[in-house]
Amino acid sequence: MTSTVASRLDRERERLRAAARACGRDEHEIKLLAVSKQQSVSAILEAYAAGQRDFGENYVQELRQKATELEHLRDLRWHLIGHLQTNKAKVVAGLASSVQTIDSIRLCQELGRRRLAAGAEGPLDALVEVNVSGETSKSGCAPGELREVCAAVEAQPGLRLRGLFTVPPASEDPNAARPHFEALVRLRRELGGDARLPELSMGMSGDLEVAVACGSTWVRLGTAIFGHRSTSERAP
Numbered sequence: 001m002t003s004t005v006a007s008r009l010d011r012e013r014e015r016l017r018a019a020a021r022a023c024g025r026d027e028h029e030i031k032l033l034a035v036s037k038q039q040s041v042s043a044i045l046e047a048y049a050a051g052q053r054d055f056g057e058n059y060v061q062e063l064r065q066k067a068t069e070l071e072h073l074r075d076l077r078w079h080l081i082g083h084l085q086t087n088k089a090k091v092v093a094g095l096a097s098s099v100q101t102i103d104s105i106r107l108c109q110e111l112g113r114r115r116l117a118a119g120a121e122g123p124l125d126a127l128v129e130v131n132v133s134g135e136t137s138k139s140g141c142a143p144g145e146l147r148e149v150c151a152a153v154e155a156q157p158g159l160r161l162r163g164l165f166t167v168p169p170a171s172e173d174p175n176a177a178r179p180h181f182e183a184l185v186r187l188r189r190e191l192g193g194d195a196r197l198p199e200l201s202m203g204m205s206g207d208l209e210v211a212v213a214c215g216s217t218w219v220r221l222g223t224a225i226f227g228h229r230s231t232s233e234r235a236p
């Protein structure tokens with residue numbers, strides 16, 4: 001049997017429900033972000049037809065191209081989950097409904113300014129990316145900078161502070177992510193809890209259950225929904 005995007009999406013929704021049930025959480029607290037990077041527009045359309053509305057992209061160029069092609073789908077929401085350079089803030093400010101990878105004060109200022117200039121409806125939802133593991137290869141602000149970056153988001157009328165985002169070190173073992181997810185939860189508690197930071201974007205195809213058990217409100221699933229990404233070429 002060949003699995004389609006729609007059938008995989010069904011399976012992942014069920015997996016999410018089961019994960020929520022297993023730790024006594026309300027499944028409606030957890031949103032599924034379909035990570036469509038390096039996936040085709042037709043795959044996105046399949047997911048859309050199956051009811052998926054939130055899509056995550058990592059690269060600004062690719063986001064722009066897909067958003068243009070799918071402009072007619074007015075209720076489709078794009079979320080940036082890759083590193084954003086300040087000089088590309090303008091492109092994203094008018095297109096995205098959230099940027100989950102805010103990592104500097106300068107980026108807050110630029111994105112906030114560009115959002116207002118874009119004349120978009122309402123502020124842009126902002127999640128601050130934290131490099132909880134301290135890996136030097138990772139983007140995200142250091143835990144010690146988080147307080148300042150959150151305040152910088154709140155200083156921008158064009159942005160709305162929503163929560164925190166993290167990517168743990170890659171591992172085959174889903175449980176290896178747990179201490180990193182717990183560290184993010186702890187940081188949230190120190191900074192005002194879920195009244196100030198209601199969203200925790202953490203958990204991917206391999207560690208969804210652990211992330212949900214730790215309190216995730218956004219799980220980001222790529223391969224589990226779309227299958228393997230093309231590595232030889234960027235999908236248009």
Ligand SMILES: *Cc1c(COP(=O)(O)O)cnc(C)c1O
Nearest residue numbers: 035081204205220221222223224
């Ligand atoms: C690619 C990516 C994902 C999805 O990863 P999968 O393992 O394919 O589910 C989630 N989050 C981020 C930040 C990513 O770059």
